[in-house]
Amino acid sequence: MKKLLILVAILSQNLMALDVEAGKEKFNSTCVVCHGSNGERKALGISQIISDIGDAEVIEGLLKNIRDKGKESGKNMAMVNTASGLSDEDIENLSAYISTLATLKK
Template sequence: MKTKLFVLAGIAGSVLMLSSAAQAADIQAGQSKYQNTCASCHGAQGKGQAIFPALAGKDADTVASLLERYRAGEEVGDHTALMRPQAQGLSDDDIANLSNYIATEFN
């Protein structure tokens, strides 16, 4: 019985370590995508500049929803024409990584 508990505890610990590593990789991928795609308009710290709005303070669900709507071709707001081409090249993973990075780093 003790052996089974020990094995189960080891498996649970391994799963937690793997999920933490996956989350870190997603944030890193989001950071890379942000720096290469978003920072030139929204700023290195997501504070916005000129006509480009701040992303700081936005939660992951809001950012993901907006990016998905832009990608789908929906009219989202005054800057849809600028954002649609940016979002159309994003995969579902890109959107998840970006939105989690923005929510984690800029809040």
């Protein structure tokens, strides 16, 4: 039983690493222009600095809200248009990656 738990833990870490790497790739192709390479900029000078958030679940909720509600989310159209093309998997991966950016600031 212990061996099984250890195996599950190792596999889970590998899956998380893949999610973070996929999130980094998506971030670099989609988000970096407005938010900066480490999420350190306010997009268009008005957004929250995303590297300050640090919680993957909060980030995921924000992105899904923007994607699903569109302009009714209250966000600018640049972000609405970007988020509209994200799949659930993209959002999960982005959230995993963006949450790691807070640790870079410490």
